[in-house]
Amino acid sequence: MTDTPTRYERSDFQSDQEVRWCPGCGDYTILATVQNLLAELDVDKDKHVFVSGIGCAARFPYYVETYGMHSIHGRAPAIATGVATANPDLTVWVVTGDGDALSIGGNHLIHALRRNVNIKILLFNNQIYGLTKGQYSPTSEVGKRTKTSPTGSIDNPFNPVSLALGAEATFVARTIDMDRTHSAEIIRAAYEHRGAAFVEIYQNCNVFNDKAFIALTGRTEREENRIYLEAGRPIRFGADNEYGVAMGSRGATIVKVADVGEAALHVHDPEVPEPSVAFALSRLSAGPYGPTPIGIFRQVEHGAYGDLMQRQLLDAQARKGPGNLADLIRSAGTWDAG
Amino acid sequence: MTDTPTRYERSDFQSDQEVRWCPGCGDYTILATVQNLLAELDVDKDKHVFVSGIGCAARFPYYVETYGMHSIHGRAPAIATGVATANPDLTVWVVTGDGDALSIGGNHLIHALRRNVNIKILLFNNQIYGLTKGQYSPTSEVGKRTKTSPTGSIDNPFNPVSLALGAEATFVARTIDMDRTHSAEIIRAAYEHRGAAFVEIYQNCNVFNDKAFIALTGRTEREENRIYLEAGRPIRFGADNEYGVAMGSRGATIVKVADVGEAALHVHDPEVPEPSVAFALSRLSAGPYGPTPIGIFRQVEHGAYGDLMQRQLLDAQARKGPGNLADLIRSAGTWDAG
Amino acid sequence: MADQTMTVPQDREALDRVVIRFAGDSGDGMQLVGSRFTAASALFGNDLATLPNFPAEIRAPQGTLPGVSSFQVHIADWDILTPGDNPDVLVAMNPAALKANIGDLRGGGLLLVNTDSFEERNFAKAGYDTDPLEDGSLEGYHVLKAPMEELTKLAVADTGVKGRATLRSKNFFALGLVSWMFNRPTQPVIDWVERKFGPDEPVAKANIAAFRAGYNFGITTEEFHHTYEIEPATLPPGTYTNVTGNQALAWGFIAGAQSVKLPLFYGSYPITPASSILEELARHKNFGVRTFQAEDEIAAIGIALGAAFAGHLGVTGTSGPGVALKGETIALAFQTEIPLIIVNVQRAGPSTGMPTKVEQADLLQALYGRHGEAPLPVVSVTSPSDAFDTAIEACRIAVKYMTPVVLLSDGYIANSSEPWALPDVEALPDHSIPFATSSNTDNGFLPYLRDPETLRRPWAIPGTPGLEHRVGGLEHEAETGNVSYDPRNHEAMTIVREEKLRRIALDIAPAEVHNGDGADMVVVGWGSTFGAIRAGVNNAARGGVMAAHIHLRHLNPLPPNLGELLAAYDKVLVPELNRGQLTKMLRAEYLVDAIPYPKIQGLPFKAAEIAAKIVELAE
Amino acid sequence: MADQTMTVPQDREALDRVVIRFAGDSGDGMQLVGSRFTAASALFGNDLATLPNFPAEIRAPQGTLPGVSSFQVHIADWDILTPGDNPDVLVAMNPAALKANIGDLRGGGLLLVNTDSFEERNFAKAGYDTDPLEDGSLEGYHVLKAPMEELTKLAVADTGVKGRATLRSKNFFALGLVSWMFNRPTQPVIDWVERKFGPDEPVAKANIAAFRAGYNFGITTEEFHHTYEIEPATLPPGTYTNVTGNQALAWGFIAGAQSVKLPLFYGSYPITPASSILEELARHKNFGVRTFQAEDEIAAIGIALGAAFAGHLGVTGTSGPGVALKGETIALAFQTEIPLIIVNVQRAGPSTGMPTKVEQADLLQALYGRHGEAPLPVVSVTSPSDAFDTAIEACRIAVKYMTPVVLLSDGYIANSSEPWALPDVEALPDHSIPFATSSNTDNGFLPYLRDPETLRRPWAIPGTPGLEHRVGGLEHEAETGNVSYDPRNHEAMTIVREEKLRRIALDIAPAEVHNGDGADMVVVGWGSTFGAIRAGVNNAARGGVMAAHIHLRHLNPLPPNLGELLAAYDKVLVPELNRGQLTKMLRAEYLVDAIPYPKIQGLPFKAAEIAAKIVELAE
Ligand SMILES: Cc1ncc(C[n+]2csc(CCOP(=O)(O)OP(=O)(O)O)c2C)c(N)n1
Ligand SMILES: Cc1ncc(C[n+]2csc(CCOP(=O)(O)OP(=O)(O)O)c2C)c(N)n1
Ligand code: SF4
Numbered sequence A, B: 001m002t003d004t005p006t007r008y009e010r011s012d013f014q015s016d017q018e019v020r021w022c023p024g025c026g027d028y029t030i031l032a033t034v035q036n037l038l039a040e041l042d043v044d045k046d047k048h049v050f051v052s053g054i055g056c057a058a059r060f061p062y063y064v065e066t067y068g069m070h071s072i073h074g075r076a077p078a079i080a081t082g083v084a085t086a087n088p089d090l091t092v093w094v095v096t097g098d099g100d101a102l103s104i105g106g107n108h109l110i111h112a113l114r115r116n117v118n119i120k121i122l123l124f125n126n127q128i129y130g131l132t133k134g135q136y137s138p139t140s141e142v143g144k145r146t147k148t149s150p151t152g153s154i155d156n157p158f159n160p161v162s163l164a165l166g167a168e169a170t171f172v173a174r175t176i177d178m179d180r181t182h183s184a185e186i187i188r189a190a191y192e193h194r195g196a197a198f199v200e201i202y203q204n205c206n207v208f209n210d211k212a213f214i215a216l217t218g219r220t221e222r223e224e225n226r227i228y229l230e231a232g233r234p235i236r237f238g239a240d241n242e243y244g245v246a247m248g249s250r251g252a253t254i255v256k257v258a259d260v261g262e263a264a265l266h267v268h269d270p271e272v273p274e275p276s277v278a279f280a281l282s283r284l285s286a287g288p289y290g291p292t293p294i295g296i297f298r299q300v301e302h303g304a305y306g307d308l309m310q311r312q313l314l315d316a317q318a319r320k321g322p323g324n325l326a327d328l329i330r331s332a333g334t335w336d337a338g
Numbered sequence C, D: 001m002a003d004q005t006m007t008v009p010q011d012r013e014a015l016d017r018v019v020i021r022f023a024g025d026s027g028d029g030m031q032l033v034g035s036r037f038t039a040a041s042a043l044f045g046n047d048l049a050t051l052p053n054f055p056a057e058i059r060a061p062q063g064t065l066p067g068v069s070s071f072q073v074h075i076a077d078w079d080i081l082t083p084g085d086n087p088d089v090l091v092a093m094n095p096a097a098l099k100a101n102i103g104d105l106r107g108g109g110l111l112l113v114n115t116d117s118f119e120e121r122n123f124a125k126a127g128y129d130t131d132p133l134e135d136g137s138l139e140g141y142h143v144l145k146a147p148m149e150e151l152t153k154l155a156v157a158d159t160g161v162k163g164r165a166t167l168r169s170k171n172f173f174a175l176g177l178v179s180w181m182f183n184r185p186t187q188p189v190i191d192w193v194e195r196k197f198g199p200d201e202p203v204a205k206a207n208i209a210a211f212r213a214g215y216n217f218g219i220t221t222e223e224f225h226h227t228y229e230i231e232p233a234t235l236p237p238g239t240y241t242n243v244t245g246n247q248a249l250a251w252g253f254i255a256g257a258q259s260v261k262l263p264l265f266y267g268s269y270p271i272t273p274a275s276s277i278l279e280e281l282a283r284h285k286n287f288g289v290r291t292f293q294a295e296d297e298i299a300a301i302g303i304a305l306g307a308a309f310a311g312h313l314g315v316t317g318t319s320g321p322g323v324a325l326k327g328e329t330i331a332l333a334f335q336t337e338i339p340l341i342i343v344n345v346q347r348a349g350p351s352t353g354m355p356t357k358v359e360q361a362d363l364l365q366a367l368y369g370r371h372g373e374a375p376l377p378v379v380s381v382t383s384p385s386d387a388f389d390t391a392i393e394a395c396r397i398a399v400k401y402m403t404p405v406v407l408l409s410d411g412y413i414a415n416s417s418e419p420w421a422l423p424d425v426e427a428l429p430d431h432s433i434p435f436a437t438s439s440n441t442d443n444g445f446l447p448y449l450r451d452p453e454t455l456r457r458p459w460a461i462p463g464t465p466g467l468e469h470r471v472g473g474l475e476h477e478a479e480t481g482n483v484s485y486d487p488r489n490h491e492a493m494t495i496v497r498e499e500k501l502r503r504i505a506l507d508i509a510p511a512e513v514h515n516g517d518g519a520d521m522v523v524v525g526w527g528s529t530f531g532a533i534r535a536g537v538n539n540a541a542r543g544g545v546m547a548a549h550i551h552l553r554h555l556n557p558l559p560p561n562l563g564e565l566l567a568a569y570d571k572v573l574v575p576e577l578n579r580g581q582l583t584k585m586l587r588a589e590y591l592v593d594a595i596p597y598p599k600i601q602g603l604p605f606k607a608a609e610i611a612a613k614i615v616e617l618a619e
């Protein structure tokens, strides 16, 4: 962060590279949202680093006028961990897809989350492998027919929010490409969280998996199915807010407010240290097919990895003084000859 | 499985290889437990396959007189997936360590779990890298001092049970090396579960991490800290059963039975489809340092991967008839010359 | 062959060959019309070779240069070897397609443009300041114009297709027009469209209407009075189909699995240009084929290895970046001596490189991309249809010698096609070897007791009573397979694993010399450069410069007679789509001063390039 | 040197050298006494070289052969090069230790045994049918017996140590006895024990008591009347310490980071025999060293690469199996041209192989273990102390040329030690190059605009205003670094990345010839075989057979003068702890008929083996 706040336009964060996604791709919307947000943030643009793997989503860094690396498939969380640990003053973003993050990159993702490395992970979940032209992904629904699953996929998908919570993530949220206000708000919160922030963004791939999120984006369906999670407020949803979420000894359940009364509804609090409640909320939907929670599931304070390492270095120097190489190579005892 | 049940002695499952763990290592106990169990099971010994990665735990297959592969570090879940998918009639075991399964092998583990591959994963968690002589592992506690963390580890550990539940595991349990009756019972249940079964076994490494589980194995501490999960029974524990577990809108909490009354206690049911409750139970302890649940957290039916693939093959043959190569190579249209 | 091209057209001209390239926006369906034209030509009996050229992995905006997609087909009345160096005919659906391809069109070549798309907006996108149709920049070509969009709209008027959708059929208009120009049979196209979309579907009707309109436009339009004949080729007698490399490879593994009598298990993770192997095999579950889309390449090979341990024919396919991840597991398969086939459909590297472009730069990785001494058999594919045979060969070696085998193909072979004389698959060779079912010694089963001739260890699979045993990656004792740190044992095991390769060398086809007599130069190649080298050598010979050609399928072990063959020539030229990898191998192995001819542009060799190099070197 | 050994002992004999091996159960603390004896000898001023030999990674049961641990030290009054081929003195703490090591003891050598452990139970464990001390099998050796356990128990009686613990000090008894025999100073040992355990701790008292008891046992016991003198060596003047390879390597990276003025970032995942580099560096956080224990090797290099992108000196260390996993990321570092050092402490492969044993079989993996054309600088370590200099050289090249560098060491170097003349680290060379801080052209910053001399691209790190840019693994345009699929650009970029290696070749030390005159044979080696080859060459020379020695630190690029040097000899012999990998390289590069001398037993070469081979080849 800088002392003299700079003000930017979106255009300051637009690189000279022609944006090359398919016309109508959800990635365009997210790019605009992020560029607008970056212009608002109180961070010098040279302090931002975007790291991505491979995939359509992973093209993102090319289009953002900051530092960036378009690396290799699945490894962005590891590379970003190196950047953020080496220099805690940087704002490090990871842009990744459902295949990049959850298939080949699954291990680096869960370890970056448990270590609480100070990186902002934006997972563009389109439930398909876009760049390789339409194979099913770890978030594709069972039975999905694709080139590699002509008779339907038999793989149970991950629930990315559940997986992140199981991996000790300190900030976990979900938003939707088309809902620009909501996604801007969520991504800003991720930015403000010091530590690993995991944001699942439902992103429409209109070429290989069009309308996968229609239940949450369709004109009619959206009211019925979007469950907004708002801190401090009872969870209600539905066209006329007629539904709500209750938390009981069997987890989270959807109830008719008329039946149970407002008081019985669960009041959302992403800051409870314990992730069980957030996890229960994540199970309200197995995917974007019916009522699905949108918003911040979990947001708890915890030392960020790079900061902790920094501290260990400073402590060591305070304790032993700055390293002296001449002493070090003599530390095992010496003798003189000649 | 075979029609003519064979009866075995433990010795039938002892290979001719000298067992080479450190004297006093918990691995010996688990080996005995498993060999005894195998002798009781109604499975021909040639139908068992033990696959391991690298580590002290991973030496296991050498000592069991069945088919086995001592493979490479972290890859056992993938290799075992291949064995189990190729031949669903085999009983496939994975023996792995906390580093092997959760560090380098993390991705294969979570994917094998979500796919519900019919493998039995025995994770010997000693919270240390044994074979490489004592570095901290992904389950070591924060602040742990080891050769590679001389000023204390800054990595938040995984909670293996939480991670498995977050990865959609259908069978998740925990037991303790020294408690042979309990571990035998749990491992048998894992065997009987058709699908991916994940069993965390607290295992003492008396050379590099001795007494890590003393809170659960110490003569005095054990009664106070072992929370046995038994299906259909209210969860109670403590030297005089004075404590219990209640499930509320903030997750699972430990209560004094005297305060809340028996009725307020949570009655354990591993078969609820929804994993939230199991997850909440997994959060009762961050590790084996205080009251910690032992037993089966989750146990739900779901098609096993190999069986589903088998079915797709049979369906295809039923639909199209067995493949005919001559027709296949003509399927794109042909012409004659000469 | 650039010499024998068309002169200024007169009516009904007979040609022995022609190279046609369809070029348009990736949305314009050029791959489709290209393959339809190819199919029709195949059924007509021409020999042919094709070369599709996709835009890079990511979709580019319509009408821009990166968005251009093209399909080149070479048809002839004689046996041809390549898709042709420079097209004689270019079909350009828009300015970008023109700009991206005109440079390849041979002087005096025929240029067919869709005039409707030649408008300001598109000039800008393509980076033209002026209208190329007007500014004289196309002089030196024979330009034919057709308002394809306009005419297509009219043609499909009453097919039920409405609005922008009507334009979708313009590629069929182009196909019709070109079909007329080259006297292609129309029925195959019409049949295909009806099969594909259903006879009564509006889209089928529209495509057929546009196709007919294009054909008739040719007949009726003054400008197009001129047509061409290309007689059926006199291919060796047989039944032919037109096959791409990845298709042939997938089918080859199905055949190979049958020849070794094992169920096929293909573990893979999608990656360009290998994905279509997985996609093809996934469609043939009724052959008992198991395909597994793994979480990554390491899992893919691990799963294939596990399946192999359980008695399946384990195959894992990927491209270079994936192989870079599989090295450790390949070494495990090698150390445990379990049959496994690793397919590398090479693409331009390093790192992500140029994923849709061809390269042969993973040869040394195939040989040495592992830790420790782990020599493996390496075979390579020389043409699309050859992939079928090479797959069977890989299966044979893997099972006969209990070893992982690396099979190298590339992105050019993967996507291009050629006629394939169908083999009699009823009479596939039997390469099967029974599993061990009983002890091989009186005192029990020894998993590493070897066949004295092949050095093969027995293959006993889980589920076989009495043969329970353990394998692993640690060094192990000869015969028993028990873990061993004995220094002499390690050396002996290292040497015996190496010796296997020498045994395999005695069991592969010797290298053959093409065009050998009178040559004092030999051109040595491997993989997809076969067609270009063979054609180049032939061209040079026609020009009176003799060079022999040796093309290697087996890269490890090398054919035992190779050294002797090379010794017979003063000059050894090695064209490769890399910086000289086989060259290094030949120099180290035979101490011959092999001369590299590297090309590393993401493009295949042209026959003319090879011929020119031969001539240059001969001087 | 086997000729100048001890004859039948007489009182107070002067020796110029002796090789002593301490052998016992892994629980007996042999490594400890070995290193104490070494330290005392070092302080006494002898030249020395050591070779520890651990059991395999897993603990083996007490008293068994796999459980045997040994430590060999070679001390002399002159400049020596190896830990010695065969020990002159063997200390055997139990029958297993005897059985495992007696084969190496030279004829007539001195054998010191702990008789207390020579009992039935232990014979069985060691696989002895009869008592070797009785069955005459030890004739031909000079056997000295001491009931070490008994005497140790007595000695520690009133130190406060009780029960079985008393036996723990028996290794100090042995140390005392040997110290007396070879007139070692006792104070260094006593000081060390007190520093280590605290002067008043019972265990300290016990160890010192046992040590003194052993020493006095020598004085008082008839049988041990004989002692030996070894004068201090006349090493070049300077201050010395005794250092192991991994220690020197870790320190070398700290020094290298200072020489390039960058903070050191070491990303690693534990693996034998590389783990101790991570462990050593983790102790020096006050040097600003960041160590990161990653989840696996792929993460380790990814994290190091990310740190390098952010402006740190990124280093990642592992062994062969780990390198097999890093290939794809190495290619990314190469393609993005970011400095990074990849350390491979080689061990015996393939696959898990023999993790605690030495091998040099990852050389070709270092060169070719990636997809695509990705040539990298490769440097190798020739001795424990040389690791320090080689680390600094790797840092210099990585930063000066913006390239990943592979550094090859091995398990022998990692764990063995030698005296090291301490360099003046105040006067480290300055290899630093400032980061880019402003645009390198009037119209903006071009991340791939190269230095015409080194072909280095500018290094602009995140946090530098105005130089924002993107790098990636796709092929990119010269200068701008924008993604490019242009065929010519790809070829040009491939060649410029390759050309970098040629520039580096002009910037490294030329190869040097040892013992060149009059020789018509040259022995070429690399890495840890230096000592054995140099000693072997010298031995052969003493025997009148002249062979030159060239030892390579740089394996890619090779020193430009190498070809010319080799051309001067009729025979080129290449001893390697592999099956002939450098041999292949030399043959391909120079077309010389290099003769491999492979040894692949998990053991280093012996000087005598090299000498014998030279003689054999000379005939
Ligand atoms: C090592 C490696 N394996 C496979 C690939 C091929 N590949 C590139 S992107 C991708 C998956 C893309 O899906 P996703 O991550 O969901 O991103 P999307 O394109 O959908 O945005 C794959 C399999 C690769 N580039 N590298
Ligand atoms: C690719 C690779 N990386 C690292 C190693 C070194 N290694 C072997 S086992 C191991 C971890 C052992 O810890 P764990 O899995 O917990 O098993 P334990 O020994 O504690 O039973 C490591 C790092 C290896 N053998 N291979
Ligand atoms: S393929 Fe899908 S995700 Fe990729 S750019 Fe096109 S629409 Fe977007």
Ligand code: SF4
Binding pocket: B020, B021, B022, B024, B025, B026, B027, B056, B057, B126, B130, B131, B204, B205, B206, B207, B208, D059
């Ligand atoms: S190191 Fe620890 S885990 Fe390994 S064998 Fe010894 S006691 Fe057991």
Ligand SMILES: [Mg+2]
Binding pocket: A097, A098, A099, A124, A125, A126, A127, A128, A129, A130, A137
């Ligand atoms: Mg996706």
Ligand SMILES: [Mg+2]
Binding pocket: B097, B098, B099, B124, B125, B126, B127, B128, B129, B130, B137
């Ligand atoms: Mg462990």
